[in-house]
Amino acid sequence: MDCEVIAVGTELLLGQIVDTNSSWIGEQLALAGIDSHHQTKVGDNWSRIEEALQLGIERSDAIIVCGGLGPTQDDITREVIADVVKSDLVLDDVIAERIRGMFRSRGRDMPENNLRQAMVPEGAQTMEQQPGTAPGLVVPVPVSDGDDKVIYAVPGVPYEMKEMILGTVLPDLQRRSGVTSVIESRVLRTWGQSESGLAELLSHRITELETAGNPTLAFLASGVEGIKVRVTAKAATSDEAEEILRQEEDVLRGLLGDLIFAVDEDNMESTVLTLLATEGLTLGAVETTTGGYLAHRLATARNGTEAFSGGVVARGPGILSYLLKGDPAAWQPDEAAMQMARVARGILLSDVGVATTAIEDPGRATDAQPFGTAWLAVSMEGFETVERVTLPGDLERIRQFSVISLLNLLRLHLQGLRP
């Protein structure tokens, strides 16, 4: 089963918006075990959308078209799809009423334009999920020699798109891929080992699973988000699939131990903040090199933000002298990091303090402390630690990796995995 993605919108070609939708869809397809070999951007232009759809029907089993379902004249995805599958557009009364209802509930009149969004190609299904005014479409494409192909049309608004992909498109693709059984997957997120290191730790288990065939494992390197291990289980019922996933997670946790920091959508900061919130603890952060990146990740986490007290971003000599009670140059970096973690608790009135600083100026790097050396410090009642790491890459990467490494250090202590 090969599913390609077509992102529609002139603003994508002009670089006014970065096409993050295709990337997200690509990852979801990979996690669901569906190939995606082509991803294309096209403008709001009839002949080029048509050309992309024709090409997709030729070479792939399924197409996800993202964008161009809005109410205005340049939103032509619906019309082009209807033309390509040689169907007429007909008004879907249920969808029309739903759109009218949305406007009513906001106390506004519906512009007649919006009824364009209720036009559906004959023979197509609308998706149950409809968080905005644009309905998602499932459009069968009859082919003369073989099984039907399919075009899914979803809006370009990320949260609307995501709800439809997860709720309708992925299950439908899995059903079409000929699997009558239930397929479910779980993602274990790891930090602290390379992809080849993980493969080595799991080599015996990988061989066993290759023989058994179910569940299957796959790795996805995700940069600053760590390396994801996807477990996919096939079973007659959802309960059975869940049971297989639960057992396999146990096996993998036995082999990978504290490398696993979270499951599915949780990332490092929401994991740490949730651990803190559960224990009624609050967190304050002091940072230098990372310049607000640490605070921003904590403040915008998907869970547990109530545990984040706040942060101090120290860039100039004044605030550094204040935090370090004197000349910053008089401190060794490891002691400075520790001091800043302690001060974080005081200034930000938090139970736990973390701090990070790094050699960010190549002019100040030495052989003993090269560019990219970072110090990570944690201070809380009964526990204090400072760790030195050497991070590769440019300053942007050093910033990202020192933040996650620091949060991981705190995570390991909170979970009782490191003394």
Place this chain on the structure above:
Amino acid sequence: MDCEVIAVGTELLLGQIVDTNSSWIGEQLALAGIDSHHQTKVGDNWSRIEEALQLGIERSDAIIVCGGLGPTQDDITREVIADVVKSDLVLDDVIAERIRGMFRSRGRDMPENNLRQAMVPEGAQTMEQQPGTAPGLVVPVPVSDGDDKVIYAVPGVPYEMKEMILGTVLPDLQRRSGVTSVIESRVLRTWGQSESGLAELLSHRITELETAGNPTLAFLASGVEGIKVRVTAKAATSDEAEEILRQEEDVLRGLLGDLIFAVDEDNMESTVLTLLATEGLTLGAVETTTGGYLAHRLATARNGTEAFSGGVVARGPGILSYLLKGDPAAWQPDEAAMQMARVARGILLSDVGVATTAIEDPGRATDAQPFGTAWLAVSMEGFETVERVTLPGDLERIRQFSVISLLNLLRLHLQGLRP
């Protein structure tokens, strides 16, 4: 002249990396007046790269291939291009020596693998810019009925790619587009008006330029970066083109006044920090809702970061009470913002203090202060102001727009444009 973009890399399809390169290239092409109607992602797969190149040659005048020029076995862009244009790969001695020199200067031996990067299709040119080990390629594609087409190959590493696109690809495309004259452009960045608002302010001038034909104007809406106005001038020499741009910039500044905050690559934070640095002033920032986004943009600006003292991110009640010297609930939001801007100067030992806070909890929104209401405050010697704005969109958008709106407020004062 239509130039398509092919981004090569399996990690792009899997969503492990978002393809920001194509977006950046798309914007540069638009700014240079070159059409880009197709942008495609393909994996590190011979037949699919080949298929994408063949399709590109058929339908476009030029192709930029980005990625797959590394030294490892799965970097096959060079080989596929040579195959498509029916050329042999030959070792380029100059490039080989350049790569060896790079390794020598870092005190490392060159793995023999890296010589793969010095293999160049016969008849192709290498690009002068070579910031990394991968050379960029300009590969002519003979076509039977008409002018040669061209494939440009550039690395996927963003800073290497950007240097080559600006230094070689865009000038070469402009030369090929049949223009013997020099084409130069300048981007005026604006904040504070919608695209239609700008068009109205400039309507008379737009009509004049449409009649004259040179220079030309174009708008590019760029979200949190504002709306860009591109001026493109054609002339016999670069000096003459520059003179046209200079004159047109004067005319547009006369019409748009303080809406223009920067030119070309400078953004809002580097503009504000440079203004401060020039006057020897430092800036401290206190933020609540924006959670470190303000500090992070200032700390990572491309210019003037020496003027940024640091920031405080206040999320919990403890730090808020400290900053506001008592119960945060006792303050009106405008007065709280002002107080935080003043405190920023004290705590962060800076000459200028800025602060922003917003209604971010829908449960605390009221008719008088709806969700998305933000307060922006500036405090410096001889000047204090607090402004209230109502921002549309979700929390992420409110965060972005309050940061830029706040910096714009300070910019207007520093430039003497608002009292």
